Amino acid sequence: MDDLLTADELADRPREGSRHNAHVYAEYHRLAAEQAALRRVAALVARGLALVDDLSDYQAAVLTGLHKEGPSSTSALASAEAVSHQAIGAILAVLDNRGFIHRSPDPTDGRRQLISLTDAGAAQAEDTIGAREEWLARVLQDGLTEDERRASAACDGTSRRYRRTRFGNN
Numbered sequence: 001m002d003d004l005l006t007a008d009e010l011a012d013r014p015r016e017g018s019r020h021n022a023h024v025y026a027e028y029h030r031l032a033a034e035q036a037a038l039r040r041v042a043a044l045v046a047r048g049l050a051l052v053d054d055l056s057d058y059q060a061a062v063l064t065g066l067h068k069e070g071p072s073s074t075s076a077l078a079s080a081e082a083v084s085h086q087a088i089g090a091i092l093a094v095l096d097n098r099g100f101i102h103r104s105p106d107p108t109d110g111r112r113q114l115i116s117l118t119d120a121g122a123a124q125a126e127d128t129i130g131a132r133e134e135w136l137a138r139v140l141q142d143g144l145t146e147d148e149r150r151a152s153a154a155c156d157g158t159s160r161r162y163r164r165t166r167f168g169n170n
Helices: 007-011 019-052 057-069 074-081 085-097 119-143 146-167
Strands: 101-106 109-117
Touching (some): 019 146, 057 074, 057 085, 074 109, 109 119
Antiparallel strands (some): 101 109
């Protein structure tokens, strides 16, 4: 087993006489550098988002999602956030305790409840969206290198395409 090479070790060993291998080696290292830049961007975003308000990422996502999309069922929210029904129940309990959401019977299915924002919830969602947009703009402008900005823009485009494909929206 000691004779097995890691991906880095294999990439660092171009085979003699192979121009293709030198190209693969260069591409591998270019992608590794982009991946490192993306990790740095993700870490900056995660740290900054945690500093914006005292909502967890999932709580803020549900709150802002309700603000953007309007009232929704518990199961639709769980699906949109890719969490279990138990997890979305816990998230909604926190938002309910803080007075951010209102539950009402679904007019089309009395067994379900529709979750909507209260005035306080809408105000918190707007504050959260605004603060996060301002913070992200500052980070993108001041805290990243040009390569990191390009990597971030590429991720944004990929994320938008993924959401359109998966959820059918922008």
